[in-house]
Amino acid sequence: MKRNVLLVGAGGVAHVAAHKLAQNNDLFGNIYIASRSLDACSDILDSIERKNNYKDPANKIAAKRIDALNVHETIKLIKDLGISIVINLASAFCNMSILEACIETGAAYIDTAIHEDPDKVCENPPWYENYEWKRKDRCKEKSVTAILGAGFDPGVVNAYVAYAKKHFFDTIDTIDIMDVNAGSHGKYFATNFDPEINFREFKKVWTWIDRQWVEKAVHAEKQVYDFPVVGKQPVYLTGHDELHSLSKNIDANSIRFWMGFGDHYINVFNVLKNIGLLSEKPVKTSEGLEVIPLKVLKACLPDPKTLAPNYTGNTCIGDLIVGTKDGRKKELFIYNVCDHKSCYEEVESQAISYTAGVPAVAAAILVARGDWDTKTMVNVEELDPDPFIDLLNNIGLPTETIKKSYSKKRAPRTKNK
Amino acid sequence: MKRNVLLVGAGGVAHVAAHKLAQNNDLFGNIYIASRSLDACSDILDSIERKNNYKDPANKIAAKRIDALNVHETIKLIKDLGISIVINLASAFCNMSILEACIETGAAYIDTAIHEDPDKVCENPPWYENYEWKRKDRCKEKSVTAILGAGFDPGVVNAYVAYAKKHFFDTIDTIDIMDVNAGSHGKYFATNFDPEINFREFKKVWTWIDRQWVEKAVHAEKQVYDFPVVGKQPVYLTGHDELHSLSKNIDANSIRFWMGFGDHYINVFNVLKNIGLLSEKPVKTSEGLEVIPLKVLKACLPDPKTLAPNYTGNTCIGDLIVGTKDGRKKELFIYNVCDHKSCYEEVESQAISYTAGVPAVAAAILVARGDWDTKTMVNVEELDPDPFIDLLNNIGLPTETIKKSYSKKRAPRTKNK
Numbered sequence: 028m029k030r031n032v033l034l035v036g037a038g039g040v041a042h043v044a045a046h047k048l049a050q051n052n053d054l055f056g057n058i059y060i061a062s063r064s065l066d067a068c069s070d071i072l073d074s075i076e077r078k079n080n081y082k083d084p085a086n087k088i089a090a091k092r093i094d095a096l097n098v099h100e101t102i103k104l105i106k107d108l109g110i111s112i113v114i115n116l117a118s119a120f121c122n123m124s125i126l127e128a129c130i131e132t133g134a135a136y137i138d139t140a141i142h143e144d145p146d147k148v149c150e151n152p153p154w155y156e157n158y159e160w161k162r163k164d165r166c167k168e169k170s171v172t173a174i175l176g177a178g179f180d181p182g183v184v185n186a187y188v189a190y191a192k193k194h195f196f197d198t199i200d201t202i203d204i205m206d207v208n209a210g211s212h213g214k215y216f217a218t219n220f221d222p223e224i225n226f227r228e229f230k231k232v233w234t235w236i237d238r239q240w241v242e243k244a245v246h247a248e249k250q251v252y253d254f255p256v257v258g259k260q261p262v263y264l265t266g267h268d269e270l271h272s273l274s275k276n277i278d279a280n281s282i283r284f285w286m287g288f289g290d291h292y293i294n295v296f297n298v299l300k301n302i303g304l305l306s307e308k309p310v311k312t313s314e315g316l317e318v319i320p321l322k323v324l325k326a327c328l329p330d331p332k333t334l335a336p337n338y339t340g341n342t343c344i345g346d347l348i349v350g351t352k353d354g355r356k357k358e359l360f361i362y363n364v365c366d367h368k369s370c371y372e373e374v375e376s377q378a379i380s381y382t383a384g385v386p387a388v389a390a391a392i393l394v395a396r397g398d399w400d401t402k403t404m405v406n407v408e409e410l411d412p413d414p415f416i417d418l419l420n421n422i423g424l425p426t427e428t429i430k431k432s433y434s435k436k437r438a439p440r441t442k443n444k
Numbered sequence: 445m446k447r448n449v450l451l452v453g454a455g456g457v458a459h460v461a462a463h464k465l466a467q468n469n470d471l472f473g474n475i476y477i478a479s480r481s482l483d484a485c486s487d488i489l490d491s492i493e494r495k496n497n498y499k500d501p502a503n504k505i506a507a508k509r510i511d512a513l514n515v516h517e518t519i520k521l522i523k524d525l526g527i528s529i530v531i532n533l534a535s536a537f538c539n540m541s542i543l544e545a546c547i548e549t550g551a552a553y554i555d556t557a558i559h560e561d562p563d564k565v566c567e568n569p570p571w572y573e574n575y576e577w578k579r580k581d582r583c584k585e586k587s588v589t590a591i592l593g594a595g596f597d598p599g600v601v602n603a604y605v606a607y608a609k610k611h612f613f614d615t616i617d618t619i620d621i622m623d624v625n626a627g628s629h630g631k632y633f634a635t636n637f638d639p640e641i642n643f644r645e646f647k648k649v650w651t652w653i654d655r656q657w658v659e660k661a662v663h664a665e666k667q668v669y670d671f672p673v674v675g676k677q678p679v680y681l682t683g684h685d686e687l688h689s690l691s692k693n694i695d696a697n698s699i700r701f702w703m704g705f706g707d708h709y710i711n712v713f714n715v716l717k718n719i720g721l722l723s724e725k726p727v728k729t730s731e732g733l734e735v736i737p738l739k740v741l742k743a744c745l746p747d748p749k750t751l752a753p754n755y756t757g758n759t760c761i762g763d764l765i766v767g768t769k770d771g772r773k774k775e776l777f778i779y780n781v782c783d784h785k786s787c788y789e790e791v792e793s794q795a796i797s798y799t800a801g802v803p804a805v806a807a808a809i810l811v812a813r814g815d816w817d818t819k820t821m822v823n824v825e826e827l828d829p830d831p832f833i834d835l836l837n838n839i840g841l842p843t844e845t846i847k848k849s850y851s852k853k854r855a856p857r858t859k860n861k
Contacts, residue, residue, distance in 0.1 A: 326727040
């Protein structure tokens with residue numbers, strides 16, 4: 028049975044997912060895109076037409092208006108349209124409302140980022156326990172499939188861990204997830220996705236070391252890592268969603284996330300942070316207007332969607348895993364390299380949105396096909412990685428693996444700044 | 445006759461002026477301070493009491509509420525209180541309204557900064573011609589004394605030019621006004637006066653070279669100047685109010701303004717500027733709220749008034765003048781050095797506010813006394829500088845003069861960045 032899909036959101040990642048749904052629309056029934064703005068939906072549908080990306084030209088995507096924070100409205104839309112799979116690529120503030128609508132209607136739920144409460148930042152770990160996992164029992168009870176964090180990171184990098192465990196390791200000691208964007212957008216400064224969500228990631232760093240949560244300062248630990256294709260890049264220890272499920276689901280001593288930042292980014296970030304412009308707490312202007320500095324900063328920065336046309340270079344995101352196989356130490360780097368320019372040629376987007384949007388559609392295909400129709404709530408590392416990685420190899424995100432010669436140092440060299 | 449004074453404004457400069465009015469309250473009749481916020485007025489009055497700064501303890505300053513953009517309200521206040529001198533230290537957006545109220549009532553008008561239109565930045569020179577000077581004829585016709593730009597710069601630096609012309613030079617070739625704050629407030633970043641007005645100064649640079657207006661980029665020309673007391677400091681060619689009257693009133697080839705900025709200031713400034721956070725043009729948040737980035741930045745930055753308690757170091761502001769006397773080349777640096785800590789001990793303020801606020805009160809004393817009661821509109825360089833400089837020597841801003849051995853290079857060395 029072909030299943031009807033509702034894509035919620037019309038930002039950069041939803042743009043990519045809509046293109047991928049169109050390219051695979053023979054695998055689904057009716058496909059809808061819904062957001063607060065019909066204009067934003069229409070822009071995406073125009074882009075699909077421009078790139079001639081419908082596989083079955085008879086099965087067009089239709090646009091709907093939705094307030095995704097309104098559970099009743101979302102339930103009604105799911106019911107009216109006969110939706111069986113919801114791909115949530117709306118703002119992370121909407122996760123719990125959309126999930127609730129799925130639980131109430133029985134539709135499968137897929138997202139790519141963890142829920143955020145607008146009033147809280149960098150809550151106590153594990154983050155999933157504060158929100159999504161509280162609905163685990165209800166999903167199970169109602170046989171609702173809910174696949175959390177099915178973008179690239181979280182998402183594919185979680186599958187890489189499951190893949191490593193299944194095929195290459197008996198035990199895992201450390202997992203270092205490495206995420207670098209070595210591309211150039213030609214702007215003075217821009218974030219690659221919603222600045223409001225982006226900067227919230229960088230308030231403090233929660234990392235998993237020796238089976239414990241450790242809190243660190245932002246950008247305090249740096250290393251230069253020699254990536255395939257993009258070469259040596261500075262990366263900083265960073266807090267990130269996937270640590271909060273991997274630390275629970277994977278038997279490993281340390282799990283860390285490293286994100287690449289150039290000196291210019293760090294300088295701009297520090298100025299904005301130190302002045303208070305990254306704050307989600309309102310300030311009052313001398314005219315008495317209450318505003319949230321981060322929202323004003325967002326309004327000043329380029330819309331991530333506008334970066335794509337001139338983006339050049341590649342992203343490289345992967346898992347550096349150290350462990351043992353057959354009693355011998357082993358080190359693997361499992362990764363994907365994605366070219367901004369090719370993404371633009373294919374779907375009029377850049378590689379950051381592309382790497383996040385394609386896996387969400389892969390997950391939807393696997394749910395539709397039955398491989399991942401779990402009838403309960405899971406994070407990606409709990410699923411069989413093979414069909415996911417196979418599918419991604421064929422729809423734009425090929426996986427590569429490098430076997431490293433094992434050296435004495437277990438962890439990458441770190442340097443306190 | 446002792447003349448009643450109305451001080452409009454309750455910011456950092458008004459704070460100093462109120463203290464100085466109190467210290468010289470035997471020279472005036474009733475003294476009032478008026479602003480949008482009675483609380484701000486009260487804070488200043490409390491500070492005067494704390495420092496025991498009333499010369500005549502019987503003649504206390506009284507607080508009034510005023511909307512200084514409302515001409516009728518201001519006229520009514522001036523009439524009701526029998527005011528004969530208005531010192532305008534409110535936001536520069538209010539100049540023309542307050543001036544109008546003075547012209548209508550016949551009260552003398554004194555300010556320290558040029559009028560600003562909220563919707564325009566760095567208009568075509570000379571700036572005074574766009575606003576204040578359009579009222580010159582009416583001031584003359586109604587015998588209204590209006591003294592424009594009677595702070596330190598503009599103000600005392602204009603008097604230094606008149607002083608040099610009167611006593612030391614037959615001809616003047618170049619005037620380089622040098623303004624450096626070599627103090628430290630211990631904060632990550634702060635402006636020394638209203639950030640909204642402060643940053644508007646730095647959109648582009650209008651400078652007077654070879655008897656013509658020349659437009660330059662901001663922070664594009666730098667020199668390191670060896671100041672008395674504070675030593676070698678980097679200063680940048682900057683646009684500033686006083687060039688716009690000196691270029692008209694003084695017979696000199698080139699008149700420039702140089703402001704001191706450290707590398708940290710320049711870095712922060714460039715980040716804020718490049719991102720658009722110094723813009724006075726509204727942006728719209730994704731929630732649809734229209735806000736002016738500069739006003740939000742202002743709300744995030746420390747209130748200049750709060751910097752005083754921990755400020756250390758000195759300001760040095762002066763005129764480097766090159767010309768001839770008795771047929772021989774001559775070079776003088778006429779300047780004042782002001783110590784932040786002493787200012788705080790005397791009036792609970794820092795040197796930036798102190799150097800701007802004290803001259804405005806000196807001008808008020810000269811108007812009250814008759815020396816400067818011009819019955820028309822003037823800029824400070826058109827007045828006899830001697831009583832002003834004498835008075836300032838006695839009330840906290842002593843003038844020093846260094847005779848430089850004349851070197852071949854007329855202009856300070858400049859370096860394009």
